[in-house]
Amino acid sequence: MTRTKDRYDVCIIGSGPNGLSAASLLAQSGLSILVLEAKSKLGGGMRTEELTLPGFLHDVCSGAHPMGILSPFFKTLPLEKFGLKWKEPPISVAHPLDEEPSVLLTQSIEETAEGLGIDGSSYQKLISPFVNNSPHFWEDVLAPIHIPKDPFSFVRFGLTGIRSAKGLAGSRFKEKRAKALFAGLASHSILPLESPLTAALGLVFAVSAHQKSWPVVEGGSENLAKALVAYLNTMGVEFQTNTRITSIAELPQTKVVIFDTDPLQLASLTESHLPGLYRKRLERFRFGPGVFKMDWALDRAIPWKDPKCLSASTIHLGGTMEEIAKAEADVWKGKHPDRPYVLLVQQSLFDPSRAPNGKHTGYAYCHVPNGSRIDLTEVIEKQIERFAPGFSKTILARHSMYTADFERYNPNYVGGAITGGAADLTQAFFRPVARLNPYSTPNPHLYICSASTPPGGGVHGMCGFYAAKTVLKRIDKLKSLKFT
Template identity: 35%
Template sequence: MSTSPAAETDVVVVGSGPNGLAAAVTLARAGLAVHVLESQETIGGGARTLDLGLAPGIVHDLCSAVHPLALASPFFAEFDLAARGVRAIAPEASYAQPLDDTPAAIAWRDVERTADGLGADGPAWRALLGTLSRDQDLVVELALGDKRSVPSALLTPRTLRTAPLFGALVALQGTPAWDLPFRTERARALLTGVAAHAIGQLPSLALGATASLLGTIAHGVGWPIPVGGSQAIVDALVADLRAHGGTVTSGHHVRTWRDVPPARAVLLDIPAPAAADVLTNRLPRPLEAMLRRVPHGDGAAKVDFVLSGPVPWRDPDVGRAGTQHLGGTRAEMARTEAEVASGRFPDRPLTLVSDPAVVDPGRVRDGLRPLWAYAHAPAGDRTDPTERVTAQIERFAPGFRDLVVASRAVPAAEMIHHNPALVGGDISQGRVTMARMIARPTPLPDPYRLDRTGWYLCSSATPPGPGVHGMAGLHAASRVLRSEFGIRELPSLAPTPGRAQESSV
């Protein structure tokens, strides 16, 4: 997909991931001429859905597949995916944690049903995650801010109740005291599976925050899966960008600032060290050094399967969830994550699984369906993950192996070939620690602005960090509008009534 840039470009965005496109849409809607350059032939970065040639008509989500943040984020709430024809369906169970010797733990979207299933830990789950999910909007504002200012939406009395509770849950889940609120292994493991979405040390404050945010949303908007795949989100963003005069060129890899056409502002939707490479000798030296020093996190090793039927989970309730966390008990997950951190790919790696057909039967063709899975692996690991991921699923779903019709594996070291932002398989554009979530990518007062000549960073290397939420793009775009164009008010992101070309469907 490629179109020519407007004759006079106000802004160039390098990278068409969700953050790059969120920035591009915001700036185009403010009346600027915006051009997006993408290194790959396909648009959308971590939110692409492609035919991998494994089976006719079956498409696979290359990276993101499940979208709690896209549905809950302030950017997408205003952009209004539903009004643009994107159907994202939340399964009745957001996520499941199968266990070897005890019944699986299930996070139903309904918090009462979840609490009922957790026995002795039901009251604590209800008091913590149930209470927070009623204030999901505040929790999301708190977590997805720019980490430099207090969003105005938080200036409400409800915040006095929500912020301390959220902080308490983060502190409890992020420290060695993490066993305190829950007495049973099932509740402990259930929340640890969520924490592990951010690959890192268990327990740690950053992973405690991840569990608290995603665990809250699980009982709010849920963990939805877009009909047709994540690409539906990208297509809606690109349609809106084009409707507002924006253009996109694919197959254009930016190595240096010389590869970028002249513009008043350039936003980089790429990792921090890559930004230092593009701007070598152009940035203030201390900043260039800080960007280069941002450490990459450990990685994801992906396996896309084609199956001849649904995964035969030992506990059928596990198959009613849109996402499964396969890692066993809390202690086992902490151990395998420590193995990853020490550079060893575990025999039983922590594995995330999603069958989109649970909510989207259209993904099934001629009885075949895609299954999305990835395992945590050391940064840059070259191991083919297929056998270990297959065995980990088989552990909780005996007979799984017999359903596999085809598969494609991408070791952590090779993730970079379909997205240069995934260095060594790092899905977070930088190691996830609490300090690095706040001082991301640097502790400077403005984490987005790189210099005084109009260069900005807008990727998940900046706050609020990883996930398909578009918020880094929005925060960076608001600074570009103010500092480079003197525009202090953000444009409306809502669909314009009667303007069908803003929608992709």
Template identity: 40%
Template sequence: MTFDAAVVGTGPNGLAAGVTLARAGLRVALFEAADTIGGGLRTTSLFDSDVQHDVCAAVHPMAAASAFFRRFDLPARGVRLLQPDIPYAHPLPGGRAAAAWRSLSRTAAHLGPDGRRWMQLLGPLADRSPAVVDLLLSDQRSVPGDLLAPLLLGARVPSLATRLTPFGLLRTEPARALLTGVAAHAVGRLPSVTSAAVALLLAHTAHSTGWPLPEGGSARIADALAADITAHGGVFHTGQRIRDLAELGDVPLVLLDVGPKEFLAMAGPRLPERYRRSLRRYRYGPGAAKADFLTDGPIPWTNPLVGRAGTVHLGGTRADIVRRETATAAGRPVEDPFVLVVDPAVTDPTREAGGRRPVWAYAHVPHGDPRDPVDLIRRRIEEYAPGFGDTIVASRGLSARQYEEYNPNYVGGDIGAGALTLRQSLARPVARWNPYETPLPGVYLCSAATPPGPSVHGMCGHHAALAALRRHHGLRTPPALAPYP
């Protein structure tokens, strides 16, 4: 059978590209090096056949917010996006904790003196959430559909981006720490323009579309995408790593859900030297080290409020987070890194079986860090949840260095597929008007190394597929993505 297009890599962006191309009527073949599809959307049993662990991403704000997923409509396809009442919480020394509820007004009441300021910062963004999300998840080349969105962001980013006015009007430590923990999702030096944009994107969606967990695990999202591709004639080839573009034969259109390092290996001397030099200059960011725990009970947080949150940020005070993230970005290991923790059964009780449940945790570490993160992360959790170690039945760690072995796109453990600097947000992976198109005819990049960057939003793949359809098939109107009645 011949195909009109090939997609290499079946992470969220490769799958989104496959959906878009197949919905446009193209015959699509998708190639995946691993035995299962999904990339960062894989879910599997690690220790107990009845307990499922998310191998990479676990919480999915953008699966409810991005334009691609809004149109694809996961809930209509049977994927339940479960919303915790408290999207994220931030324990502090001394047993205190700050929390962000879905309700903006309840969050404001919780933050006391900073409540009104929190509402002023995030309320207008939440009111226009689709426009704000669409701007930040755009191809960074298009005119915004809602011109108020860039004005709202432009008025807020500067106050969050410099040390001179740290986090704008926020004056109390709980509110500052709460927002800084969200900014740390940028995984880099703090503060910065990009961390400010990330903070505003994620913090406001907590009060609009939420920070949901898919019932049953992240693989449910990948399954829904794959089912739509298959229903429209797409074919998957798993366990087949493409090492050279020549292996794809004469397929007229190729979309690559790979990073610059992998693309250089696959395309080699076919690329012009100037473009190759640009790809070699692409910068990767700090790494992530992952620990998975099987426990026989919930995490015994000192502050019970933390135990109700979908996501927990362990970083201490605002100053502590800035110190740790800046040192990590500079390549200096710290013994008390910033850690994200998710106990999925808090939001999705189906994840618990026989009293046992998965606990998911990431630590931000220097690029290529070889340390086993299990004890590092366990100690950080026990600072705020004494006795956590006693609940652990089994554990597994993946260092930043091992993460690249698991997925070649995660160079040095950089799960964002490239440093989120201001330059690389605009020129990702190289400075070109069409960042998805490469010098090779019909070959496009669609990974998180292209705009708008990391997260499970599907927009890199969707944008790349639309660019390819415009160029090669004259398609100006995006294909319908909603499930058929």
């Protein structure tokens, strides 16, 4: 994959879901585009490798795709035609608890509510308005600050979601089952559950599951990247792999550069092309905790105490809301919890192509302090054993990734942070810095489209879509401007 020209309308540094989405929208408008990627494979967070044993396919980064299947931009692309197949499980999330059946998040609100005992009707009241009466929910949520398409529903979402997950769950639910489910969902935020806005993440993930079961990609997450690339090939987009850009001076002639990178690289690669004050603000960006991840080749499926867990793509391990909240708060204090919140995905149960006949794969990670060097193999496996006794006997081989491994793998994962940076009250909306248009920079030729822009982390491509929209609005003017 090498470039053929000396001059392009747009160069995109990085081929993650946002870089490829930006390329898609820009190519649809007939612009000439070069995507430059540091690794030998395209795809950023959408890659799959035999990390353990031959024949076992492991998603290196993203594993389950609630935002991918619902992404308003991906939905407009002919990705199925280019090989993408979502594999939807019967249950999105199972949340095991000690000594009682797991809490199950299914596509049916009623069925999910039934499993929540006396909190079932409160859950229905909380979630239903966003599932049933909000046709533009995803366009409004997966977007930068804008005038909402469903103003009434969006204001309702904002007023509820601005609260902390612990506060909202405490005020709406009486028993541990609903509280635990909500805490597990909200913990995808990688924020302490006492923080404002964590309720929004709990709501977003609950709503997503009631619209589409959280899928895995047939053949591995990399097949989503391959479908995007195949589509881009039809429009003449060019790719150059094995090319880590260390300065924009290395780029061919171009009118626009879009960075699918973290804000620190935007600052360092652009040197004098951006004013010092703006670069200082980029350098102050906060990344938040990192992750420690494990992948296993398994002799058989995970022996969950509650066999219903075998119908869920994603398992939230951590027990009650109080336990999960303590674990997540500890991580922010620089501690490694003994019983962490573990996010586990079991792709091979729904996609047999991931492992040899009868065998399985396992994927799990927990949050750790940014830059952590601690080996959490035993801690994670113990947390799984708690709800699946005998798990360790199913392990044929294991692979682990520390925070430094993630940063080496992809420089965007600063200190092992996997979602583009802390999405707390200020950085959720104003990322990478507070600016009317967050994708633009003070230099009209330079843009950023990574998960460090709104709406933030996850494989949905919406950051790339909005960055490309910004470029399209300005491209005619830019064509007549000299790049400075």
